[in-house]
Amino acid sequence: MPESAPRRDAGHLTFLNPLGLLALLAIPVILGFHFFRQQKRSRQVGGLHLWDFARIATPAGRRFERLIATLPLLFQLLAAVLLALLLAGLDWPVDQAARHFSIILDDSVSMQARVSGTTSAQRAADALEEWTEDADRFTLVAAGNRPVVLAGPAAAKPDLMRALNDWTPDAPLANADDAVNIATKFGSQDSRLLLLTDNPTQAEHLKDSATVWGVGRAAVNNAIIFADRFRASKDADRIVAKVEGFGGSPRSVTLTAYRGEQALTSRQLDLETSKPVSVEFDLPDTQSPIRLSITPPDALAADDNVILVPAEQKPVRVYMPEGLPHRESFLRAVTAVRDTLLAPTPADADLAFVMDGEAALNVRRVYVFSNTQTTDGLRMAAGRDLVTAGESRLTQNLGLDGVIWPFDRSAPGDASQALRADISYTSIPLLYAERTTSASARYRVNLALDATNIFRHTAWPVLVLNMIEECRGALPGLGRTNLRAGEELVLNLEPAAEGADVFTLWREGEPQPLQTWQEEPPSVLTDLTPGTYFIRQGDTIESPEMARFRVNLFNQGESDLQSLKELKPDLKSLAAGRLEQTDRNYLIYYALLVGLVGCIVLGWVYHDAGH
DSSP: OOOOOOOOOTTSOEESOGGGGGGGGHHHHHHHHHHHSOOOOOOOOSOGGGGTTSOSSOOSSOOOOOOOOOHHHHHHHHHHHHHHHHHHTEEOOEEEEEEEEEEEEEOBGGGGOEETTEEHHHHHHHHHHHHOOTTOEEEEEEESSSOEEEEEEEEOHHHHHHHHHHOOOOBSSOOHHHHHHHHHTTSOTTOOEEEEESOGGGGGGGTTTEEEEEEOOOOOEEEEEEEEEEEEETTEEEEEEEEEEESSSOEEEEEEEEETTEEEEEEEEEEBBTBOEEEEEEESOSSSOEEEEEESOOSOSTTSEEEEOOOOOOOEEEEOOTTOTTHHHHHHHHHTSTTEEEOSSGGGOSEEEEETTOOOOOOSEEEEEOOOOOSTTEEEEEGGGEEEOTTOGGGTTOOOTTOEEEEETTOSSOGGGOSEEEEEETTEEEEEEEEEOSSOEEEEEOOOTTSOOGGGSTHHHHHHHHHHHHHHHHSSEESOSEEETTOOEEEEOOOOTTSOSEEEEEETTOSSOSEEEESSOOSEEOSOOSEEEEEEESSSTTSOEEEEEEEEOOOHHHHOOTTOOEEOOOGGGOOOEEEEEEEOOHHHHHHHHHHHHHHHHHHHHTOOTTO
16 A cells, blocks of 8 residues: 655644654764864974984874864764755645646547547547646546546646556446546536547536537448357357448458468458448367458557457257157257257266156256146146246247146145246246256256147247256356457356465456456456456466456447547636645755755865865
């Protein structure tokens, strides 16, 4: 933690560093040197042969002599006193009043757009350098995913300009509302915020609390708005991408895939405004990062390049007993899902479909179906009357309209103790989690397989797909390896037992970790900006790598530069807050420094020649 500044009261003599007064101990040392030194006097004689009888040297030992006051001694003592006062930080603070401005910068990536030779970010920095005055004080807030204070509170102009020179806007969006809430905490009631953005139209709702300064310029731009990568076969990965042109007339661009600097394949794309073009191709490389790039260059370079790291393979092994009713329907739905294998025994499986009454299985996911042999006592639920849990992974894109769902109210299993009902009829849970632990989950499906039409309905392959993908997400590893900026990343990492108990998040090209966790890594990562990331078990860059993933921009709102514009506000009416502050009196500092140098020079000039 930084040391707290010493407390100073305006109008009173004070020392910024009182320990510097220890330098006064040099005074007795100087006096001692002068007190015990031998004193010699010059004498004029007629000839040296008359002094042959005199002793050439003083007898052994140094005599106790009286202190002789000389000009060198005086200047040396004065130099010691002035040096001690300088080291102690002698000060007489002065009261000053300054204007204070709270400034908000749009930190979104569109501020990097280069139009007419300059970027919006550079125009914002140049505008502030010209407008601000040296005597003013500033608080600078960057409006990104999470607003941060770049300079201040109450920073001087050199600190403001230094922060602007080090600033690079790279957030996938500008959170101006939260930035305003932060900036108002540093202003006074009569002050007004200043917001610099490339899209002043989107900041109109803040006009009552901030003066908006537009620094953007409209431009035509092409962008990769989506890209992903997954395993197409054992020896090849499939790349899918979408490219869109924003503004301008129809034009052609080239999409090229690179491995390092080697071009692997290229596609010529004809773009029309606001009409995305989709493309996909297979590449015979599953281990290296692939970079997608569109040419020719345009106004915003950040959305012209995408890096896709290798997709993590998590095959799901599924077990189905030979006597499972409608096993062929299960088999067709399971084998249609990518990266899915059939397990010969439950011991080899990650997911199992079994009937009620089967022995308990030690499997990560088990779905137990009702073992009903007759239609007597069954109740029928129409698909339109079934209720699905919208937040459940098992019911995503699942349409049940037209499905006949027969269920047995007397089926085994305590439905009243259901942990979570994914599908229910009135208050009766039909597909629900019966038991869930960190390593496994058991689901009960109250569905009479011999009396339903679900195997002839489109809902069946979707339901099986959701079951398999939910199980895949529970397997150790990452939920995804290529993400959109701002998207949450689900983690399910299993640390090595012999490894360290500290885990770190690194971004490629940075020497220090971004985050550190003790004992175990988190389950979710959020607020990720574009870049390649690594999770390591350990706190050094040489620590073992647990996972690697990439975050790309993929933000059509930032890529569309057509609505950007310049807007120069009336800055004369911008009210500033009044900041009362106490500053150091540098006149005393320079006076002591000049006095110290003068005493050193005079002490040398008047040095005792007999020394």
